[in-house]
Amino acid sequence: MSAPDLPLPVEPEAVPAPRPGRLRALYQRATRSGALLVGLAMVSVMILCAIFAPLIAPHDPYAQSILHKLQGPGPVYWLGTDQFGRDVLSRIIYGARISLFVGFVSTALAVVIGVAIGIVSGYFGGRVDRLISGANDGLMSFPQIIMGIVIVALLGPSIHNLILAITITAIPAFVRIARGSTIAMKERDFVDACRALGFGNGRIMFRHILPNIADEITVLASLWMATAIRTEATLSFIGLGAPPPIATWGGLVRDGFDNLLDSPGLSIFPSIAILIVMIGLNLVGDGLRDATDPRAPT
Amino acid sequence: MNAAQSAPGALPALAVEGLTASLRLGGTWYDAVRDVSFQIAEGETLALVGESGCGKSLTAMAIMGLLPDKIGRMSAGTVTAGERRISGLTEKQMEKIRGDAVGMIFQEPMSSLNPVLRVGFQIAESLIYHRDMSRRAASKRALELMELVRIPAAAQRFRAYPHEFSGGMRQRVMIALALACSPRVLIADEPTTALDVTVQAQVLDLLRGLQDEHGLGILLITHNLGVVASNAQRVMVMYGGDVVESAPVGAFFANPQHPYSAALMSAMPRVDRATEDLNPIPGQVPSLQEMPAGCRYQGRCPLRVAKCAERPPLVAVSEGPHHLARCWVKAPPPGEGA
Numbered sequence: 001m002s003a004p005d006l007p008l009p010v011e012p013e014a015v016p017a018p019r020p021g022r023l024r025a026l027y028q029r030a031t032r033s034g035a036l037l038v039g040l041a042m043v044s045v046m047i048l049c050a051i052f053a054p055l056i057a058p059h060d061p062y063a064q065s066i067l068h069k070l071q072g073p074g075p076v077y078w079l080g081t082d083q084f085g086r087d088v089l090s091r092i093i094y095g096a097r098i099s100l101f102v103g104f105v106s107t108a109l110a111v112v113i114g115v116a117i118g119i120v121s122g123y124f125g126g127r128v129d130r131l132i133s134g135a136n137d138g139l140m141s142f143p144q145i146i147m148g149i150v151i152v153a154l155l156g157p158s159i160h161n162l163i164l165a166i167t168i169t170a171i172p173a174f175v176r177i178a179r180g181s182t183i184a185m186k187e188r189d190f191v192d193a194c195r196a197l198g199f200g201n202g203r204i205m206f207r208h209i210l211p212n213i214a215d216e217i218t219v220l221a222s223l224w225m226a227t228a229i230r231t232e233a234t235l236s237f238i239g240l241g242a243p244p245p246i247a248t249w250g251g252l253v254r255d256g257f258d259n260l261l262d263s264p265g266l267s268i269f270p271s272i273a274i275l276i277v278m279i280g281l282n283l284v285g286d287g288l289r290d291a292t293d294p295r296a297p298t
Numbered sequence: 299m300n301a302a303q304s305a306p307g308a309l310p311a312l313a314v315e316g317l318t319a320s321l322r323l324g325g326t327w328y329d330a331v332r333d334v335s336f337q338i339a340e341g342e343t344l345a346l347v348g349e350s351g352c353g354k355s356l357t358a359m360a361i362m363g364l365l366p367d368k369i370g371r372m373s374a375g376t377v378t379a380g381e382r383r384i385s386g387l388t389e390k391q392m393e394k395i396r397g398d399a400v401g402m403i404f405q406e407p408m409s410s411l412n413p414v415l416r417v418g419f420q421i422a423e424s425l426i427y428h429r430d431m432s433r434r435a436a437s438k439r440a441l442e443l444m445e446l447v448r449i450p451a452a453a454q455r456f457r458a459y460p461h462e463f464s465g466g467m468r469q470r471v472m473i474a475l476a477l478a479c480s481p482r483v484l485i486a487d488e489p490t491t492a493l494d495v496t497v498q499a500q501v502l503d504l505l506r507g508l509q510d511e512h513g514l515g516i517l518l519i520t521h522n523l524g525v526v527a528s529n530a531q532r533v534m535v536m537y538g539g540d541v542v543e544s545a546p547v548g549a550f551f552a553n554p555q556h557p558y559s560a561a562l563m564s565a566m567p568r569v570d571r572a573t574e575d576l577n578p579i580p581g582q583v584p585s586l587q588e589m590p591a592g593c594r595y596q597g598r599c600p601l602r603v604a605k606c607a608e609r610p611p612l613v614a615v616s617e618g619p620h621h622l623a624r625c626w627v628k629a630p631p632p633g634e635g636a
Contacts, residue, residue: 189409195364196404197424197475198396207423211414 027291036287042280046273050096059087061094061247072263079269083259088266091247092273098248100277102159103229106166110228111221113167114174119205119213121175122182129179136175144169148231152240159242162235166228177220181213215292219285226281233274249274309380310337311515312361312400312483317375317385319353319360321586322368328586329373331356331539338515340482345518345530345547347562351583353539354519358485361517362402363392380482398428401476405488407469411460417471418444418456424478443474447504466497470504477508487519502529523566527551532620535559538583538594541612545621555615555623557599593625601627 049056058078065085073080079088121132139147151165185191186209194204229249235241236250244251249270256266319331331353338344346354359365360372363384377385379399387395396402404410412420421440425431431439437456444452447470460468469489476484486505490498506529509516518530526533526547533550535543535558543556554560561579581598590596596606605626612624613631623629 189404189406190412192364193404193410193472193475194412196362196396196402197427198393198398199423199427200390200393203427208412208415212412214414 035283036291039280039283039285039287042276043284046096046277046280047100049093050100053093053097057087057090057093059090061086061090062245073265080263080265082255082263082266088252088269091252092249092270095247095249095252095270096273098159098242098246099229099232099250099274102163102166102232102248103225103277106163106228106232107170107221107225109163109167110170110224111174111217114171115178115210115217117171118175118178118180119182119209122179123186123201123205123209125183132175133179136172136179139168140172140176142169144227144231145234148235149238149240152235157240157243159246162232162241165235166231169231170224170228173220173224174217177216178213181216182209185209185212215288219289219292222281222288223285226278226285229274229277229281308339310378311340311342311380311513312338312517313376313378314357314361315376315378317357317360317377318373319356319365319370320373321356321370323586326587327371327373328589329539330586331360331536334375334536334541336534336541336544338483338517340513340515341509342532343509343516343518343530345520345526345533346536347520347523347526347533348536349521349583352536354521354536355487356539357536358402358487358517358519361485362396362400363387363389364396394428397424397476397481398479399481400483400485401479401481402485402487403469403472403476403489405491407465407472407492410472411468413460415459416457417460417463418458421471421474421478424475428479440474440478443478444471446477446508447471447474449474464497465493466501469493469497469501473501473504473508477512477514480512481514483515483517485517485519488521489518490525491520491522498525505529523551523562535562538589540594540624542595542625543621543623544612545623546618549618549621553621555621555628556595556625557601557628558595559623561598601625603627 065081067085068081069083069085071081071085079092081087082091117132117136121129147169148165151168152161155161155164182205191204191208194208199208232241232248233250233253236248237254239254241250242248252270253267253274256263256268256270260267314337315335317331317334318329320327321330322328334353334357336344346357348354356365356370359370360375361377361384363372365371372385375385376383379395382395382399384392384395384399411417415423418437418440421443422431422433422436425436425439426433429436441452441456444456449455449467449470455463455467460471463471473489484505489505490501493501502525505516508514518525520526530547533543533545533547534541535556537558543550543554543559545555550559551563554563558579561577564577565579567576579598584590584594584597590607592607592609593599596602599606603626608626610624610626610629611631612622613629615621615623615629
């Protein structure tokens with residue numbers, strides 16, 4: 001009993017013209033608002049400053065000169081000098097190196113560690129998951145700054161400890177988002193299909209689920225990088241950051257505080273640098289979120 | 299018991315013996331699939347039919363060792379693919395079997411592919427994983443497979459993402475994936491249910507062609523008797539986790555024995571018969587907790603007798619040696635009258 005062998009036409013489906021790939025569609029959606037581009041521009045300027053600091057900075061950021069101390073903005077020292085006669089502009093440019101480096105490295109570490117923990121926790125569920133998410137919620141309930149202060153106070157102020165402290169405060173956010181997204185993703189049919197192909201848990205988690213949740217993680221990472229830079233500035237401001245004479249933005253704001261009334265620029269200019277990076281990273285994060293939001297109009 | 303189709307001496311592509319799968323509901327284990335046995339010869343298609351919840355998919359999951367952790371288990375039986383026994387293996391050993399010795403395709407081609415990975419890579423991945431192929435060799439083979447399942451312009455589509463494929467094309471990709479490592483058995487769980495009728499015919503056509511070329515044994519799970527008639531050599535009807543009838547396709551459609559099979563058949567709309575109404579089967583499948591002892595169909599059966607409180611055996615009916623039914627009335631065991 002077999003069906004009459006009708007000549008079945010091949011599915012009437014034309015080969016699609018090479019459509020814009022996923023990345024290009026993403027790019028088009030992301031750049032439509034312009035916010036992402038503005039944000040990228042702001043962040044890029046700061047990153048270029050950090051990379052090319054020795055070429056851009058008009059003066060040596062560590063060269064002291066009593067004769068030129070506490071000058072206002074002028075043609076030689078564009079943003080003035082501090083109480084040791086060091087050029088404020090050069091110190092801000094060099095400060096970008098530390099601030100961006102700390103922000104980037106600590107966020108990157110937090111992403112790697114937090115996402116790995118979150119995916120494993122969400123994928124396996126059960127007792128391990130309850131333990132991890134319980135501990136995670138506990139960590140999240142601590143204010144980051146307090147946590148950062150405690151860690152640096154215990155280990156002593158240095159750039160490494162600063163990175164460690166910021167990383168630890170940032171991990172819970174990534175554990176949470178990775179866990180939640182993984183739980184949603186592991187119920188999808190393609191995960192069953194992977195299991196039917198005999199793929200092991202590790203491959204399913206990191207080769208199949210991870211790429212599917214990467215966009216949410218990227219959005220969160222760009223927002224957290226802003227937070228990390230702010231935390232770095234705050235810890236430096238209260239004296240728990242990189243030890244002097246290293247120029248960091250938080251440290252510059254604090255140093256300027258002693259002469260706030262005479263030379264307000266000493267604190268204001270580095271604050272503006274912090275502000276630009278924060279706004280830039282937030283615009284990038286929001287732009288990426290809009291671009292990857294499946295509910296957004298295409 | 300069903301060794302009919304296989305040539306004497308040849309090992310069946312898949313042999314299942316006494317498979318019982320249990321699910322845990324509220325702390326108690328219930329047998330959701332009871333004592334299922336069958337063999338599929340190379341090049342043969344066995345159709346497994348029944349309504350939703352009758353245990354078709356659970357049987358497939360049990361064979362693949364994919365019963366849900368903690369709430370599902372295979373409590374009895376053996377599964378053998380070719381000469382390899384594949385039941386009772388550890389998860390790690392089972393991972394080597396799945397997608398290699400036994401392939402599987404699913405009902406939902408729209409969502410069974412990873413949306414963010416290129417189609418070609420997804421096919422190649424299985425080869426890299428199971429066969430330790432280099433990326434280049436696997437990609438070459440993946441492209442051949444895409445051509446084998448007749449995806450037009452395969453080379454251009456190799457680097458496309460699943461959303462750029464239609465449902466039928468995605469099911470072709472799933473077939474290519476399942477066949478990547480040349481398994482001897484393919485379990486097709488409602489492979490065409492989500493597809494349009496014309497596309498359905500093309501996909502089934504493709505499966506038949508591949509089966510002829512490669513001697514593939516297919517376990518075709520479906521609730522569509524039309525698909526059964528045109529694609530399978532033998533059919534097994536399940537109800538409430540029991541196999542209630544097992545027969546060659548011709549004999550089954552000519553003369554269904556079990557009252558449930560007969561009811562299924564008359565519930566099917568037919569163009570060649572001028573009936574005004576469909577004849578649905580009254581009642582519904584009882585839930586696992588409420589399954590009656592004895593014959594599980596007794597609550598809906600018009601032929602019910604007192605004996606139905608005992609579980610009938612699956613025995614040959616008078617129609618022929620390969621036609622089995624599980625019913626005291628229609629298939630009384632030799633020596634016992636109904």
